[in-house]
Amino acid sequence: MIGATATGRPPSAAARNDRQQRMISAANWRPSAFARSPRHVSVVATVAASHEPPEIPHRFGFPRRVDRSLRTARSTRPKGFDMTTSEPGVTPVEHGNQQRCTVRSLALAAAILLAAAVWLIASSWRSPQPITFGGETMGTTYTVKLARLPAGASAAQLKRSVDDALREVNRKMSTYDPNSELSRWNAAGEDWFPVSEDTARVVAESLRIGRLTDGAFDVTVGPLVRLWRFGPGASLSDAAAPSAEQLAAAQSLVGYQRIDVEMNPPRVRRRIAGGSVDLSAIAKGFGVDRAAEVLEAAGVQDYMVEVGGEVRARGVNHAGLPWTIAIETPRLDARTVFRTVRLRDASLATSGDYRNYREIEGRRYCHLIDPRTGKPIEHQLASVSVIHASCMTADAWATALSVLGPEQAMTTAEKNGLDVLLIVRVGDRFECRTTPGFAAWSAEEH
Numbered sequence: 001m002i003g004a005t006a007t008g009r010p011p012s013a014a015a016r017n018d019r020q021q022r023m024i025s026a027a028n029w030r031p032s033a034f035a036r037s038p039r040h041v042s043v044v045a046t047v048a049a050s051h052e053p054p055e056i057p058h059r060f061g062f063p064r065r066v067d068r069s070l071r072t073a074r075s076t077r078p079k080g081f082d083m084t085t086s087e088p089g090v091t092p093v094e095h096g097n098q099q100r101c102t103v104r105s106l107a108l109a110a111a112i113l114l115a116a117a118v119w120l121i122a123s124s125w126r127s128p129q130p131i132t133f134g135g136e137t138m139g140t141t142y143t144v145k146l147a148r149l150p151a152g153a154s155a156a157q158l159k160r161s162v163d164d165a166l167r168e169v170n171r172k173m174s175t176y177d178p179n180s181e182l183s184r185w186n187a188a189g190e191d192w193f194p195v196s197e198d199t200a201r202v203v204a205e206s207l208r209i210g211r212l213t214d215g216a217f218d219v220t221v222g223p224l225v226r227l228w229r230f231g232p233g234a235s236l237s238d239a240a241a242p243s244a245e246q247l248a249a250a251q252s253l254v255g256y257q258r259i260d261v262e263m264n265p266p267r268v269r270r271r272i273a274g275g276s277v278d279l280s281a282i283a284k285g286f287g288v289d290r291a292a293e294v295l296e297a298a299g300v301q302d303y304m305v306e307v308g309g310e311v312r313a314r315g316v317n318h319a320g321l322p323w324t325i326a327i328e329t330p331r332l333d334a335r336t337v338f339r340t341v342r343l344r345d346a347s348l349a350t351s352g353d354y355r356n357y358r359e360i361e362g363r364r365y366c367h368l369i370d371p372r373t374g375k376p377i378e379h380q381l382a383s384v385s386v387i388h389a390s391c392m393t394a395d396a397w398a399t400a401l402s403v404l405g406p407e408q409a410m411t412t413a414e415k416n417g418l419d420v421l422l423i424v425r426v427g428d429r430f431e432c433r434t435t436p437g438f439a440a441w442s443a444e445e446h
Contacts, residue, residue, distance in 0.1 A: 130318045133159040137166040138284055139176065140308035144291065147318045150299030158298060165294045166287050166307070172199050173283040175222070185268060186222075186276040192260075192267045200266035202279055202286050202392065203259065209396045210256035212416060217400035218371035220259060220270075222278040223250040228376060230367045241360045247374045254371050285349055285395025288312045292391075304343075312347040312391045324443055329430065330382035330423050338383075338423060339432065340443040347391035351398035352383040370403050379405040382430065383423040386413075387441055406433065 302315030388394035
């Protein structure tokens with residue numbers, strides 16, 4: 001699980017500055033604009049879908065580019081045609097050519113005015129720039145981008161609603177807050193413990209993915225996370241690796257099979273004396289989903305929500321195109337884009353082994369712990385990205401597949417119909433492996 005980025009710990013100033021650089025403007029994106037980040041996941045950022053000038057969507061029937069200097073047509077009468085002359089001996093006459101010119105001029109003016117009106121409607125449908133706001137949550141940061149505001153809503157109102165929703169998730173599922181619902185459950189005994197419907201839902205989904213991965217995803221991994229000095233109370237000064245006896249003792253407290261959950265009424269039970277539950281590898285994704293629900297309830301139809309690198313997008317961006325998201329190359333010495341995806345009505349979660357680690361006795365250990373062995377993973381799967389309707393589910397699957405390793409991860413992903421991209425180390429280069437469904441999301445395939 002992801003103890004080092006568990007919910008509740010305030011981000012550092014460096015992390016906040018890095019976060020601002022990472023969500024790159026769609027107008028000026030370049031791969032070199034990425035800044036360093038302490039996060040364990042591949043950084044996910046919005047990037048430009050095109051460097052072309054703004055275009056009117058084809059569905060409005062306009063040319064691809066519109067001259068912004070639309071001019072009002074003037075009605076001009078031909079020389080020698082005076083319908084109101086009072087010159088003696090001259091009788092006013094009806095000139096057919098003038099009538100035709102006047103009609104044509106009026107028709108042209110009407111057509112241009114109509115086109116301008118429709119163009120203004122189309123322009124108002126998409127804001128010139130996305131509406132963006134964000135803040136701090138779950139020990140990291142979040143960003144929301146909207147293509148436009150719904151009628152009667154303001155960005156400030158929406159930000160307050162999103163802040164409240166994320167604060168509530170943190171209040172329930174933080175491992176750093178001793179008063180959170182999760183912490184109080186961990187401090188309780190082995191009897192049934194009443195929880196919110198949200199916590200029960202997240203626990204139920206965690207157990208489901210634990211069963212599908214034969215325990216590679218296990219929310220009771222907390223004792224092992226702490227043993228390897230990741231997560232709450234971790235001491236980086238302790239440089240000794242755990243002994244075999246310590247590993248065995250910690251593993252005796254691990255086992256998702258000894259967790260029970262019921263939804264009516266919502267309650268949970270932990271049949272492990274001295275054990276604990278850590279929802280860090282799924283709570284951020286749930287927070288993204290909850291923020292998205294708040295936006296949709298307010299009438300927002302086109303948005304992107306990102307919390308600590310996990311993303312959910314609906315509709316299109318301010319340019320009328322699917323939201324374009326970058327998946328980072330999993331390396332520490334440079335920040336480059338490995339692949340971009342076009343996300344619409346879906347979520348993307350990425351997990352990697354290369355940013356959150358610690359060195360013990362000169363050896364580097366990743367924060368991802370395999371609950372089945374009790375040790376940090378050591379295979380060559382560097383990064384996993386999962387696209388799913390639910391960001392909570394994508395978040396959990398990304399961690400689970402990272403633990404499984406490249407071969408077993410691909411087999412499990414295909415068996416469960418997941419859209420997945422794996423980045424595998426092969427010598428001094430990276431190899432990309434995807435399930436068949438992932439190609440439909442890849443920007444490189446379009």
